[in-house]
Amino acid sequence: MKPKIVLYKALPEAELARLRERFEVSAFDGIGPHNRAEVMAALAEAEGLIGASVPITAEMLAQASRLRAVSTISVGIDQFDLNSLNRRGIALMHTPSVLTETTADTLFALVIATARRVVELSNLVRDGRWLGSIGPEHYGVDVHGKTMGIIGMGRIGYALARRAHLGFDMKIRYYNRSPHPQAEALLGATRMPLDALLAEADFVCLVLPLTPGTERFIGREQFALMKPDAIFINGSRGRVIDEQALILALQERRIRAAGLDVFEVEPLPGSSPLCRLDNAVLLPHIGSATHETRLAMVRCAVDNLIAALDGDLGQNCANVSALARTG
Ligand SMILES: NC(=O)C1=CN([C@@H]2O[C@H](COP(=O)(O)OP(=O)(O)OC[C@H]3O[C@@H](n4cnc5c(N)ncnc54)[C@H](O)[C@@H]3O)[C@@H](O)[C@H]2O)C=CC1
Numbered sequence: 001m002k003p004k005i006v007l008y009k010a011l012p013e014a015e016l017a018r019l020r021e022r023f024e025v026s027a028f029d030g031i032g033p034h035n036r037a038e039v040m041a042a043l044a045e046a047e048g049l050i051g052a053s054v055p056i057t058a059e060m061l062a063q064a065s066r067l068r069a070v071s072t073i074s075v076g077i078d079q080f081d082l083n084s085l086n087r088r089g090i091a092l093m094h095t096p097s098v099l100t101e102t103t104a105d106t107l108f109a110l111v112i113a114t115a116r117r118v119v120e121l122s123n124l125v126r127d128g129r130w131l132g133s134i135g136p137e138h139y140g141v142d143v144h145g146k147t148m149g150i151i152g153m154g155r156i157g158y159a160l161a162r163r164a165h166l167g168f169d170m171k172i173r174y175y176n177r178s179p180h181p182q183a184e185a186l187l188g189a190t191r192m193p194l195d196a197l198l199a200e201a202d203f204v205c206l207v208l209p210l211t212p213g214t215e216r217f218i219g220r221e222q223f224a225l226m227k228p229d230a231i232f233i234n235g236s237r238g239r240v241i242d243e244q245a246l247i248l249a250l251q252e253r254r255i256r257a258a259g260l261d262v263f264e265v266e267p268l269p270g271s272s273p274l275c276r277l278d279n280a281v282l283l284p285h286i287g288s289a290t291h292e293t294r295l296a297m298v299r300c301a302v303d304n305l306i307a308a309l310d311g312d313l314g315q316n317c318a319n320v321s322a323l324a325r326t327g
């Protein structure tokens with residue numbers, strides 16, 4: 001008999017077929033009040049779980065007594081109850097690397113869009129408000145030659161730094177738990193304390209993972225340290241910042257602008273004050289959302305689940321060290 005798995009995101013046919021070759025698949029497109037009971041019943045039998053974008057709570061995991069591996073179609077793992085997974089020795093597989101370059105592209109798009117007021121000025125043209133030659137009230141600021149401060153110099157942080165330094169001659173400052181020798185050697189990047197980075201950077205780019213240690217990492221105090229002309233980019237998770245503090249900093253023009261791909265609550269409600277700020281560029285969490293990259297992520301997650309249920313955790317197990325501790 002094939003092992004049973006639960007799939008909680010619609011997948012391209014070829015990838016679904018690959019899963020069906022190996023497993024008996026209970027497939028759902030999302031998990032919500034309409035199908036929760038059915039999902040829970042399927043989970044009770046499942047050895048594997050694969051999907052994305054839905055919080056997988058301790059309560060759901062408690063139901064899944066046979067579960068051995070979870071495969072998320074994302075690099076971020078903040079939607080899981082890590083303690084439950086670790087305690088029970090369940091492997092958590094994720095998709096780093098395949099989305100790094102695309103996400104860095106998106107973050108650089110936010111850098112340019114905020115600095116050059118791309119959305120605001122596009123709207124001016126569309127609304128028929130372009131009545132003459134553009135004056136200083138509509139000028140942007142330069143990107144090339146400026147200083148980019150990267151908070152979280154990991155895979156995506158480094159890919160962003162490469163674009164900024166090699167493509168736009170920007171100086172790179174970074175804050176990270178450990179040094180990044182490659183960024184220092186190849187891009188001349190300088191590691192510095194957070195406060196010093198915030199005070200110096202023209203573009204402050206946040207690419208930390210959301211963990212108990214990074215929740216609300218950037219708040220009122222940190223926005224107050226930024227230069228009045230600073231531009232803040234968040235490509236990490238909404239809860240890594242105090243969103244209310246950012247809204248105030250933007251409303252009071254204490255910083256120049258913000259480019260945001262992630263929010264405390266997603267989808268961002270249309271009633272959020274952010275939606276009324278012309279100095280905020282807002283994207284619907286599209287860091288990795290290209291045809292090529294989303295397909296690569298799905299393929300990687302399918303490979304990961306098959307390998308993990310075969311007992312091979314390879315490179316993409318996010319809790320491999322915790323599993324080694326639980327034996
Ligand atoms: N907007 C989007 O669509 C996307 C967002 N992301 C977010 O970006 C995050 C980062 O992804 P990667 O670069 O692949 O991860 P990564 O693990 O390669 O990089 C994270 C870096 O943050 C550092 N770090 C973690 N906690 C820290 C702390 N408390 N203090 C100082 N440094 C700390 C780590 O040492 C590491 O260098 C993901 O966890 C996810 O939340 C990732 C992909 C797409």
Ligand SMILES: O=C(O)C(=O)CO
Pocket residue numbers: 073074075076077099287288289
């Ligand atoms: O992979 C992630 O963590 C995302 O945010 C979406 O690609």
